[in-house]
Amino acid sequence: MIAIFRKEINVFFSSLIGYIAITIFLVTNGLVSWIFPDTNIFDGGYAVLDTFFTWAPWIFLFLIPSITMRSFAEEKNAGTIEFLATRPVTDMQIILGKYFAACVLVLFSILPTVLYYFTIREIASPKGNVDTGGMIGSYIGLFLLGCTFVAIALFTSSISNNQIIAFITGMFACFFFHYAFDSIAQIPVFIGSGDKIFNAISLNQHYQNISKGYIDARDVIYFISFILVFLFMTRTSLGSRKW
Numbered sequence: 001m002i003a004i005f006r007k008e009i010n011v012f013f014s015s016l017i018g019y020i021a022i023t024i025f026l027v028t029n030g031l032v033s034w035i036f037p038d039t040n041i042f043d044g045g046y047a048v049l050d051t052f053f054t055w056a057p058w059i060f061l062f063l064i065p066s067i068t069m070r071s072f073a074e075e076k077n078a079g080t081i082e083f084l085a086t087r088p089v090t091d092m093q094i095i096l097g098k099y100f101a102a103c104v105l106v107l108f109s110i111l112p113t114v115l116y117y118f119t120i121r122e123i124a125s126p127k128g129n130v131d132t133g134g135m136i137g138s139y140i141g142l143f144l145l146g147c148t149f150v151a152i153a154l155f156t157s158s159i160s161n162n163q164i165i166a167f168i169t170g171m172f173a174c175f176f177f178h179y180a181f182d183s184i185a186q187i188p189v190f191i192g193s194g195d196k197i198f199n200a201i202s203l204n205q206h207y208q209n210i211s212k213g214y215i216d217a218r219d220v221i222y223f224i225s226f227i228l229v230f231l232f233m234t235r236t237s238l239g240s241r242k243w
Helices: 002-014 017-035 050-078 080-085 091-123 132-158 163-185 195-200 203-211 217-242
Strands: none
Touching: 002 017, 002 091, 017 050, 017 091, 050 091, 050 132, 050 163, 050 203, 091 132, 091 217, 132 163, 132 203, 132 217, 163 203, 203 217
16 A cells, blocks of 8 residues: 555656646635635635635635546556556555545645635734634645545546546536535425435535534544545445456
8 A cells, every 4th residue: 555655646746747736726726815806815804714715625626536537547548457456455455545645635735825824814903813723623624625525536536447537527526525415405395304414414514514613523523434435435446347
């Protein structure tokens, strides 16, 4: 697993993949949070990073599938997945190596934005008057959400041998599990009966809960469980080639 993890990290950062992904994330969030009218922090009038934490998941919806689309789709198309299978590693070790490497890239994308927090502290009135706990919770929630998107997109990559199809299905699946259940819960027929169920399985709802600064074990367990389910589904998908 360690060897695969290192290989994936080297692929990300020995080519332009990792740098392009991080740059797109930072530039897009920087423009939305600090430059574009109506969304920038200065126009908001409050020392908060709500705009950043609102838009970052949307950017991840495109960014993470573009990172993971090659993980298994390219391996299957090139036939190298069979070579990996002959090595003394299990399918789950292969999956975890690729998964943790992609999560590291997500972390590297988020870390530079901590500068936003210190900037907000400096421009707040009075200086330092910011909701530090809420921002820490939001960063934890954003990282957990990014790791969940990685697990979903890895699965979609494992069921295709075409990178473009893996990207499109990964983007759609991440969008569906993050936003669709919120929308379904708002349908009049479900309000008052099934809306709580749909909200309970919505990624966005749990992300919003953590973003309030209160780290509830139920939300963390939810994200971890979601990740484990998709990693298991990915293992099942890879294992199907042996049937």
